[in-house]
Amino acid sequence: MFETITQSLGKAFTAFRGTGKITESNIHEGMRQVRQALLEADVAYDVTQDFVKRVTAQAIGEKVLKSLRPEEQVVGIVHQELINLMGPVDHSLAIKRDGISVIMMCGLQGSGKTTTCGKLAKRLKEAGHSPMLVAADLQRPAAIEQLKIIGQQIGCPVYAEDPASSNPVQVCRNGVKEAKKLGARVVILDTAGRLHVDSALMSELQQIDNSVSPDQALLVCDAMTGQDAVNSAKAFNDALELDGVILTKLDGDTRGGAALSVKAVTGVPIKFIGVGEQLDRLEDFHPDRMAGRILGMGDIVSLFEKAQQEFDEDEMLLQQQKMQQGKFSLDDFRKQMRQIKKLGSMRDIMKMIPGMGNLLNAMGDLNPEDDMRRIEGIINSMTPDERTNPDRIDRSRRNRIARGSGVQPADVNKLLKDFSNMSRLMQDMSNLGVKDRVNAVRQLASGGFMNPGADVNPRAVRVQRPPENRDDLKDKKKKQRKDAKKQKKRNRKK
Ligand SMILES: Nc1nc2c(ncn2[C@@H]2O[C@H](COP(=O)(O)OP(=O)(O)OP(=O)(O)O)[C@@H](O)[C@H]2O)c(=O)[nH]1
Ligand SMILES: [Mg+2]
Missing domain, CATH: 1.20.120.140 (SRP54, nucleotide-binding domain)
Structure with missing residues (x-):
């Protein structure tokens, strides 16, 4: 993006x-x-x-x-x-303490309303609310079915009526009544879209607005459409007094115009951003992080949050312990690679890391995913025992692994060498405090580790070991002296 x-x-x-x-x-x-x-x-x-x-x-x-x-x-x-x-941003959804809160979603055709209804319902559900979706788009025949499927996916009730004998205002009104009966506390209205802002659409939305008085009117805007998105936002805001904008498709190749202008032009804050088709791809909008991304300064905070969502905490802890004890195996390495893959494409991840933007350009057509796939292929061809004890991989085993994964024996060697360097480094790093770790990673980056194709030299990275406890040091020296004495004695006997 x-x-x-x-x-x-x-x-x-x-x-x-x-x-x-x-x-x-x-x-x-x-x-x-x-x-x-x-x-x-x-x-x-x-x-x-x-x-x-x-x-x-x-x-x-x-x-x-x-x-x-x-x-x-x-x-x-x-x-x-x-x-x-x-900015400034306002993530609130005006959910009332008592009674039912109604959120009306509106926007042009294909902007992502129905999908975003589902994303919002999922998020509310996870926050402990009980949302209900209302299919108020009677325009498009398949719209009701689409919302029902989304409702099923997230386990959220969907209220719908037969489009032949109903109208959007009636559906919304009945939907709110139904929510009362079901005990659902937040109602999300999925309204119909039009290709362009037109009076028929606006009057339909105004009627719904007057009839159920939503607590929030949110506009769903396709970020890919640039100034069109901004112009339509202005028209919607004039007709409905919007409370917020949700910008969708920011995962695509957007030029940024909509994100940069919509608040300035309409005065309405961007509340959330859609960053993918799946229902968990909704993020709070943060102007500072977005500004950072636009300037190529990365968005390490979002990456961190994403990682926290995706990574299994217990598993992480276990792996960290293994690293500390030097027991980190190729199996664990493969597990971590798979977890990183869950975060998205390597390029997307790298874009969020400060300073990585330029490196991405330098990479050209190189594809880190290919490398990861190849590495995973090599590890897959090893036996469980070999993954835990890579030292046992001799020439004939190495050739077998190479044949099994369709690579050259030298590639297997390189992986084993890199892995052994990396484990040593990780073991050193895991004993450090946060600040020293950051320093080590910084040195690592400047030492060419992040440089694709470069041979990694862990010796180029000086990881300072933490100062040992004085008593430990004394004990160690004592033991060394004792050992030296014993050795002397033995030598004399000979
Ligand atoms: N990449 C990406 N695709 C999205 C996002 N949000 C929605 N889409 C896709 O955009 C298309 C249209 O989404 P819908 O939710 O059906 O849009 P709508 O506004 O309800 O469309 P109408 O009901 O026809 O007006 C679908 O293919 C969605 O998967 C997003 O944040 N990122
Ligand atoms: Mg729709």
Whole structure:
């Protein structure tokens, strides 16, 4: 996501690289490029002009901080202004303590309303609420069936009526009544979409609005449609007074215009973002993280949260213990690889890690998934015993494994060598505090570990062992002296 704007903003900032300070002339050139980058990303014209004006005023007025280079200073200002542009955020859904809360979802055709109804219901259910879905789209024949399937997937009741003898307003009203009977406390209305904003659609939504007075009216917007999404958001907001926007399809190749303009144009906050077709792919919107991603600064916090969701905590703990004790096997390695795969494609993961953006470009067509698949293939061809004790893999075993996984014996060797280096490193690292670990990883990255194709040299990474306890040290020295004496005695006897 946002690859183009990230790259072009990066280029714009180079106008300040190597310059001693920010001047009228370099800020002019830099800002010209920032403006171009935003317009190319389909950010609304007025929003762009305003943004550039604000950044320029600050950059010129800024006292030059000695500790920062001009480039860093401008990036800092742009980062903060992006946050201001997309925020402040409001994740609340106005769920009432007593009675039934109604959430009306609306949006253009295909924007992701029905899917997002399901995602929201799933999220509410997991938070301990009892949601119910209402099929108020009588426009498209298959819409009701689609919502019913989603309801089944997440175990949430769906209220629907026969489209031949009903209308959307009636369905919504009856849906709320049914929720009362069932004891469901949150009702989510899945309304019909239209290709364009038209008066028939707006009047249908207004009638529902008047009839059931939803507590929240949320607009579902397809982020891929750029300024169209923003223009339709304006029209919906004029007709309905929206409480929030949910931007969908941010996992795709969006240019960023919708995310950057919608709040500024409508004044309505983006509450959530859809980042995939599956029903668990809904995230809270965080302007600061989004700004970071746009600037290629990564989004390590989201990655961390995602990892926490996907990873089995007990399993992680167990593996960490194994690492500490030096018992981490190829089996465990394979398990971890599979867990990482669950997070998404390697490229998506790397995009979230600060500084990895440039590396991605350098990688070109290289595909880390291919490597992972090959490595997994090699491990699959080993016996359980070989996975636990890779030292036992001799020449004939190595050839057998290579044949079994369709690789060269040298590839098996390389894996074994890398694995042994890695386990030693992990064992060292697992004894460190968090700060030292971060330092070690940083050294690792600068030592070429993250560089595909480079031979990893763990010796290039100096992992400082934690200082041993003084008493331990004394005991150790004592024992060494004792051993030395014994050895001398033995030598004398000979
Ligand atoms: N990649 C991706 N696809 C999404 C996301 N949200 C929805 N989709 C897909 O977008 C398509 C349309 O989604 P729907 O939920 O049917 O959209 P809708 O707004 O209800 O459409 P209508 O009822 O026809 O107006 C489906 O193929 C969804 O799987 C998302 O966040 N990411
Ligand atoms: Mg739908």
